[in-house]
Amino acid sequence: MTISVTDLTVRYGEKVVLDDISLDIVHGKWTCLVGPNGAGKTTFLKALLGMAPYSGSIKDRGQEVFKNHNRNVAFVPQSPQIPQGMTVAEYVMLGRSKRDGWGKDSLGSRRYVHKVLTQTHLFGMQNNLVAQLSGGEMQRALIARALAQQPELILLDEPTSALDLHHQISVLNNIELLKENGVTVISTMHDLTLAAMFAEEIVVIKAGKILLSGEANLVIHSSELKGAYDNRIDVYTLDSGRPVIIANKEVNN
Secondary structure, eight states: OEEEEEEEEEEETTEEEEEEEEEEEETTSEEEEEOSTTSSHHHHHHHHHTOSOOEEEEEETTEEGGGOOOOOEEEEOSSOOOOTTOBHHHHHHGGGHHHHOTTOOOHHHHHHHHHHHHHTTOTTOTTSBGGGSOHHHHHHHHHHHHHHTOOSEEEEESTTTTOOHHHHHHHHHHHHHHHHTTOEEEEEOSOHHHHHHHOSEEEEEETTEEEEEEEHHHHHTSHHHHHHTTTOEEEEEOTTSOEEEEEOOOOOO
8 A cells, every 4th residue: 555646746836846756655654755945745744734735646544634634643843833821641642633532531541651651761751841841852742742652653753863872772672663564654854864764665856846756775876866955965884784874074175
């Protein structure tokens, strides 16, 4: 089963942000969108959600996404709206509303939220106000709410951008556990080394077009990936076989 994207174009006014994209995203895998700022990655996620007007087609399990209101899809944005007066536990419990209904917290859901708070290192902060969290803590609360939803598909826009290295790996490990339970994961990520570590498929986007998509290990070592970053990255392989991607230092003449 796939999410089939055909001739997808998204415009904001006169500006074409995504230009005639066609792509199949396999369910049950982790697909990562990479590319420079302004490439159209976030817009692609919003189109997959059915939140951005588009021409062309995006079909998930054969149904156009903006017509299907029964999809259990979780979204972790880069810039969330912070609710005032809501505790961390209440915020994460919002992820259960699709299952329990608004304001109806079952015993099973409370137990599941406790588990998620522990997984994301938020247990102990459950009574803190969300609006008073640090950037990294807020990022973990966003991901915890998505995990609590137990979605079929999770879309993450730069999920590690505000996290230190320890919490980056911890959060991505939790997302990987979702994938192992059959959840489809689609993320954007600036850190190409982390993308290579966790994603199975990588899609390279630049200026609204797909330069290359395929198996992560092949894409990471491709000329198309280097070209997306104007040949200013180098790919090294550790003794373990794991790739590490480093940006070149610019030399001022």
